[in-house]
Amino acid sequence: MKFQEDAKIVEKRIFNNYLYLSIETKNIANNALPGQFVNLRVNSGFDPFLRRPFSISDVEGDIIKLFVLIKGRGTNLLAEKREGDIVNIIGPLGNSFPIFEKESIFVAGGIGVAPFLFLARYVKSITLLFGIRDKSFLPDIKMFSDFKVILSSDDGSIGEKGTVLDLLVKEDFTRKVIYACGPNPLFRALNKIFLRCKNVEAYYSLENYMACGFGACKGCAIETINGNKLVCKDGPIFKWNEVLL
């Protein structure tokens, strides 16, 4: 079930290019599952017209947490909001990560790390492989202090020099469940590795452009081995070998 609410921002923090928001929204918080997202109106009017989708990064009581990379017009407007401001929000939307008893590896490309704090509440023995462009893209890493974090950066300015794929191939990943979130090139590169292995259990959380966020506009259709699917409604989580990237 999804809800549309005018919800209050109860906490806001900016760190580097990242915005951390805590939003009080009882119905969404109490019904959210890890991997789901909200579609948020960043302004009180209709400019910009389209809502912006963000993963539910964590839930505490009646509060959902969002973790946002400030990049374009919508996220810059959102970053101007103050504690006490009201935002119109629809959620929880989409499917959720499947949960297993096995050990987990989280593979995050940049802001793809956002859904993993919430997922971490449901799985055990987690290693987070976290790839960023350079150290200026490092979020507040203290938020991940409960699990093992291995960092990489493209330029080597922090963590290991290289990509998150270089980190993954050093892990015994075929014995674990892999949850990945990031841009499509990351998934395509992961597929190349997985196609060479047997028994890969991996799930991708896609970040396609969206409009309505709940299956009405058909604007987020993607090809899968089972025909066209909607990222907002059938996803955003898909099995690694289901989507045709």
Ligand SMILES: Cc1cc2nc3c(=O)[nH]c(=O)nc-3n(C[C@H](O)[C@H](O)[C@H](O)COP(=O)(O)OP(=O)(O)OC[C@H]3O[C@@H](n4cnc5c(N)ncnc54)[C@H](O)[C@@H]3O)c2cc1C
């Ligand atoms: C399920 C999901 C979860 C996400 N979770 C997070 C998260 O937790 N944190 C986070 O920071 N980001 C997340 N994102 C990405 C986030 O939604 C975008 O970064 C955000 O919408 C950017 O808004 P902007 O206005 O600042 O950026 P801009 O790039 O200026 O604008 C984005 C807007 O422009 C439109 N647009 C731009 N280019 C195109 C194009 N080529 N085709 C179609 N439309 C286009 C889009 O519809 C979108 O509304 C998520 C995306 C999805 C789909």
Ligand code: FES
């Ligand atoms: S965004 Fe409208 S159907 Fe998916």
